[in-house]
Amino acid sequence: MTTTTHVNPSPVPSPVPSPVSGGNRAGGRRALSVLIAVAASAALAAPVATAAPAGKTAPAGKTAPAGKTAPAGKTAPKPPGGASTPITWGPCKGDPPMPDPGPQAECGTVQVPVDWSKPNGPRTGIAIGRQKATDPAKRIGVLMVNPGGPGNSGVESAMYADNPIDGYSAELRQRFDIVGFDPRGIGRSGSAVCDDTIFGKVPTHPRNAAEFEKVRTLNAQAIRSCIQGTGPLAARMDSNSVVRDMDAIRAALGERQISYLGHSYGTSLGERYSKLFPGNLRTMVLDSSVDPNRSSAERYLTDTAVTANTSLKALFSRCPADPACAQPGLPKGKKLTAVVDELFARADAGTLREPGPNGPTRTKVTPDQLTELLNGIAGNGYLDYATERLAALYSGKGEVRFFDSGPVNAAIPLVLCRDHDYRIRDYAEYQAIRERVARAAPYVRYNDQSLSFTLACQGSPLPVEPRPAQAAGALPPVLVVNATYDLATPLAGARRMARAIPTATLHEVNTTGHVLYLMDGVKQLIDNHLINRTR
Template sequence: MTKLLLAAVLGLGGVLAPQPVPAIQWEKCPPDPPYPAPGQGIECGTVKVPVDWSLPDGEQIEVFVSRSKARKQKLGTLVTNPGGPGNPGATPVMMAPEEFPDEILDSFDIIGFDPRGIGRSHGIQCDDALVSRAFTPPATQAAWDELVVHNRRLGESCRKRTGPLFDHLDTMSVARDVEAIRRALGAEKISFLGQSYGTLIGQQYAQLFPDKLDRLVLDGVVDHGLKTAAAHLLDGAKEAERAYREHLDPAQSRTVTLLFAKADKGTLKHGKTTVTPHMLTALLNEHLGADSMKEVIGNLATGKGEVPFEPPYVEIMHRATWCRDFSVATTFAQFGKAMAAARKAAPGIRYNAQSTDFVLGCQGWPAKVTNPPATPEVKGVNALIATHERDLATPKAWALRVAARIPGAGRVVLAATGHITYRRHAVTDAQKCVQREVSGFLITGEDSDTTCGI
């Protein structure tokens, strides 16, 4: 094939040029228990996409989509994703009046979708007995080897039960699905609101189709430039320690130090539960910045009252997608060295439990990294980056790095600890400030550098 002909049939990134996409046939949404039935103006449908985007005429799946039609004058089409990976993105739009501010409900057709492998979009199937197993950071080579074997067995069960889609769950494929949705909508351009993991979908859509984007909001930003397990662990630990030092007074910090000393000896108990150091770190990670933090620390110290322990667990789609997007495979020795660096960076809280869980979930996973880490500059996109000052799920440093790769991107910082800044139910003045900034950007396209809550 000549170079000229090859250029004619191939799209961006070596994927075959897009085929026509039939218009979405909108109809009444199916039941979505335990949520209430969608209200007036909300519809659902499907868009067919290839399992493998390099084979557009090959096996197809249906991506489930939902739409909340603009209540007043339509300014544009807003596609959203609430994150995960693993969250069914069609559901928030089916509940749009509870999820989006009035000014956005009035001005946009809002489109949600379940990404491939999730929910009603050919949801991934695995051996439930293997999925439900919890894990903690291995302390020995034998425990590490056992974790690797378990993850491999789990992944192979997913591949067997899910079929070919298992090997095409990377975020770049999801971004191409978003483009298929745009074409099926007949929209010349879309705006995109990505939150948490949804920000990676937005970034990769902007990479591939910058001329199809009107406005881009990234809220709680994932940095696809993280190239190693050590980088994930260190960034997470630094952010957790920042939150720890912000929210614990000296007396509480001394109490936590004593609790860790007991946990290290195996003598920290609450009721019938023996609290491990990992459980303590995870508990602190969960409650830093929350009103419950003081009570949780006090109850654990006295042995009285409730302490809401959550079992260590990684959502299956975290592994099925994350492990294709990030090169975090490592060895036990390298993991130990990286964890030592994390503990040095976070002497109070030790490390970030979510970062650790994500890294461990990918060890032994039987799928290649088909969407490797990258740091491309995205040009020609009108973008707004939103972040908390301290975010244990997606550190502020990630948001700043991504903003630097999008020339002219605006920034909104919520001066608090948390994850996801933009919500319908803004309570504090700082949250209302974020809502004004993000909604205003989506409606007018005008952004700025703003810190809310100082």
């Protein structure tokens, strides 16, 4: 079943961040830092307070101290093999510049096998955070949350769950223990260490067969550097392994079942958990859903580019009634889609220049820079933002800033490329895909984030893990929520997610944005489902 909320197709109140790279750097090496899988050019904040640098934990793959407390709550089903001892809780510390959370936040570690097929083999620590239900008499149980990524800190989602700006609602915190975790190899769960200098050498826009092969070669070298710097855990960061870690956390908490709220890439974890452990799931909400079965790089690239293209056209269609379209520098009476066509023609010809205060500068604007700018406009959703930048580019007078997102974060090849098969045979196939995508989305040509992620998967020496088969057990009611114009997790993928889960209801929100929990109306819808398990 699908329901729809019709709102003005403008951005959700809570902005969405672009991917970030960096983290702890020393001597050309890095630990994985946060990365939210969202529209690459949207410059906004996460749905929950999670943007602190990665924690300073022991190297990934090494054994951390196990908890020694007795299990709490009812007898719970144990995960298959390798289950952790219960958790020892202690105070949480914020990573600068984030402040320490309040005393209600507590943190601990759960021990799990590095390789779940070898439950008695080496172990690694999964960092978890918790805020207990504020009204124990009304407590329903545990709500496990994951803010996405791959690479974002779920520990911090729990630590700052009571943040009045971007935390979870008072009603949700009253009824649930909010529990979050840093996925294996991420943040406090033993940050994977890679050679950053190799990632920085990977061509971002290969123009010929030689450059495409260079992408493959350097990606393979970069991933091997992660394995060398981290140990065996770097090759075991796929979501199937993370989902088994989630069930080990459930068992260590002494819970028979958990409720789950996943945002962005966290929806992939929720869907896989529902397949492997349906009986251990009370209910689930998937906010801004990853396509559970991205069958190819082409479908991923097409869905995300078409969404950006459609979002841009919907934004431009508001022009006749909006004074923002009378922007000085734009030709009178000319449709903005025609302006975009002309800008691309000039960029292709090498005659489009960066604007300056007194007229065009000597610096050329490439077609790729124009695409990145247009993706940003499509994800932003404000018409005045769009017309100001288009007018500056068209007239040559004004200011437009172009941002280099830098090398892809290592969480992409170590996680996303393990979960989805984005491999492309050779440069000829790559070029053919690019041409078909551009025809389907002529006003952006491609989605810059999804292209970056796809290229990061080329040449990976690690195999793609198959989606798990559906285990026996009754599935609870599941709510899937998605924006119509979501450049990171397109509506087409959310519809496939809802079809993949027999008990799912899809709620479409006619707006621009990614991660909708903070949006008025949507928050109440999600809270109501989690508390009451309504369809």
